[in-house]
Amino acid sequence: MLPRSEYPRPQLVRDNWINLNGKWQFEFDFGQTGEARGLCAADAGTLFSQEITVPFCPESKLSGIGHTDYMNCVWYRKTLAIPEEWSCDKGYVLLHFGAVDWKADVWVNGTLAGWHHGGYTPFTIDITKLIQSGENVITLRATDSQLRAGNQSAGKQSPRYESFGCFYTRTTGIWQTVWMEYVPEVYIDKLNITPDINNSKIDMHVVLCGNMAEWKDLRLEAITLYEGKETGTKSIIPTWRGSNISVDLNELHLWEPLCGRLYDLKINLYKGTQLVDSVTSYFGMRSVALTDNVILVNGKPVFQRLILDQGFYPDGIYTAPTDDELRLDIQRAIDMGFNGARLHQKIFEPRFLYWADKAGYLCWGEHANWNLDISREENLINFQNEWTEEIQRDYSHPCIIGWCPFNETQQNQSNRILNTIFELTKQLDSTRPVIDTSGWVHHRARDGRAGTDVFDVHDYEQSPDVFKEKYLPFSQGIVPPHVTFSPIDTWLPDIPYFVSEFGGTRWAPQEESSGWGYGKGPDNENDFIERYRGLVTSLLDNPKVCAFCYTQLTDVEQEVNGLYYYDRKPKFDPAVIKAITSQPAAIEK
Known part of the structure; x- marks a missing residue:
């Protein structure tokens, strides 16, 4: 059975296409000498010693490789025949890659056909003039050598050999569907x-x-x-x-x-x-607007009860094993009372957004900026290009209700860079709010305005009483808690206030001696429920808070603060969590 056989681009669908997922030849290139050794040649088949299942990355079990150490460079090779009815005299044959981490170079029948920088966005190559009747060879080199140098966006991919804290197994090479389509002149x-x-x-x-x-x-x-x-x-x-x-x-x-x-x-x-x-x-017919400190959907205040979703899977890493697993992750969140998610430190694939569109599931689109040093000019150029590609790819999805290019930048951040990316985002999409950088240090724009449409904070206080007392003065009109490092003058009273990370409570009774989460874990399940109730209710009852995002949907490897285990089994009765999460919020009354 062909893995991930569904059409990968749900908002621009054609009938005339071929899915290229499945078995490809594969070869490690630790010394980055593959081109010199002739791996890109059309007749290089005997130089490839392994087989991989695309679209799963070689770190994953589903790929059939399962190599989790650093791979600076890997090669893929596939032979195929082009359908005779795809006459190149009357049209074009396009080769599409959903995502390849990080730099991709593509050869067709031994000739370099194109390349792409960026591990999260799609690219297309016109291969019409390079194909031939009979057998054709597609070769791809994926270079992923700059993660440890801070020169590429990597999100939560670990910069160490091992996973640690909130960093997890890396993804190298192809991790979304590869496909071809025939188009007319x-x-x-x-x-x-x-x-x-x-x-x-x-x-x-x-x-x-x-x-x-x-x-x-x-x-x-x-x-x-x-x-x-x-x-x-x-x-x-x-x-x-x-x-x-x-x-x-x-x-x-x-x-x-x-x-x-x-x-x-x-x-x-x-x-x-x-x-x-x-x-x-x-x-979908919907509007998003900001007014009176709240975010409106179709002109009505909607409290965003969001869950942090990092999009990792035990057997596929960045790639869901099936299309239905994408849908089920959304349903799992809804079953616990959430109406949306921060799609955190990863650009999720279009099929996830398709299921979110169908469910009415509210999503914030993010970039995987962690690990990228944007103070280097060449890195900023790569970031701008990939961020632009993301917004252009996902612009038409009704589920996307806001953008956030950065997460937890620090006090030494460049406000000029933040302002440039904020303004770029508004130019690309004037219909959605933008958070300049999530959670830590917001900035003022050049003209003195707030440099963000929404002011958000990250707060992992574990005591419900302390948490409530911290936000209580804000409900009475006093300046809100900034929690982390934002200067007081970056908040203005007409800006919506969003607690975009909280909770993160460790709960792993199956792993008593291991696992990571925020603060001291509760003593038992009932203590967890009461802690969750106290934290959530404090925010729902506060008329100055317009949204929250609980950390997180599932455990991810050693991070055990999910409401579901990594294998997607619920830790708690979803109905109990839903009854707490879905209580009416002050802004909705």
Whole structure:
């Protein structure tokens, strides 16, 4: 059975595609001499000594390799035949990689076809001119040598040989689906969707690509549907660098928290009367706004009861073993009363966001900035590129309600860099709030305004009484607790206040002598429940707090502060946790 066989790009779907997951040849390259040894050559098959199951990283059990020491460089090789009907005289063959950590170089039949920097975002290579009839060879070199030097984003991947504290097993090379698709001479390349609930319409930006010689007599058609019923249509003459299309909806069905009402969307491209390309997508009608210290969804205050989700799996590391496991992780959080998640220190794959869209699950999109020294100019360039790619990839997902590029930067941070990335994010997406850097040191913008749309803190106080007393004055209009290092003048009274990490309580009765969490663990299960109740209720009852994020959904390796074990078995009765988490919040009353 082909692993992870589902279509990997749910918001731009074509029928004509081939999933390249499964068995690939594999070779370590500890000395980074593979190119000199000819591993990139078309006839290098005998130089590869192992086999790996893609898309699982070689550190994982599911890959069939299970090597967890440092791998500065690894090579992949796959032979395949291109379908005869994919005529290269009338279209293009595109090779897609969902994510390769960290630098990828790709050869087709021994010729370098393209490369990409960044371990979390997708890239596409046009291989039309390099393929041949009969057997073809795809070779990929993944270089992951700069983690310990602080030159690449790594999130929670351990910079030591071993996992420790809140750092875990590394991911090297391919960790998302590899696939090919055939597209016509002019084709639909990109699609961004912006909902406008006040005017019952969507605004789209559609980018075409292909042969300019064929750029004549073209027409773009957009059709929206809800539960199979057509709700709007619009046709335009496209322009080369991108076309804007607005479609009025004759029925408005709002996408709401825990109620993910989705419209279907079909985009057709005609040349004259002939249909030359067609893609399907979907969208949700919702708005996000800030007012009176709260975050509004569709104009209503919504207390965000979020869970910290780090997206690690015991047997797949960064890659869920099945598509259904992505869905189930969302359901596990909902079963305990949460309505969303911080997608923490990892850019989650599009299939996770698809299931979140369907569930009405509120998500903050983050970058995996830990380990990256952004004071170095070349590193900042790489960060900007990958952060831009993430926002462009995920812009149309209704589940994404905010962005946060950095986590826990410290007092020696560069406010100029933070301000630059904050402003870049607002330019890329003006429809969502942005947190400049989560939890520790916020900054002021150049013009004196707060340099963040939302002021957030991380607070792992374990005593419910102390926790409540800390935030009680804030509810009475006194300046809020900053907990960590933010200067007092970075908070302004009109900014929503978000306790974006708390709890983290260690609970591992199965591992009495090992495991890590925050503070002293409770003596028994009842003590845990009462501690959880006290911490959560303190925030829900505070009218100045608009959101919280509990640490965390599952244990991850040695970190044992999840509400579920690493194997996803619940530590507590989900109904008991849900009854506490889902209590009405002050801002909702």
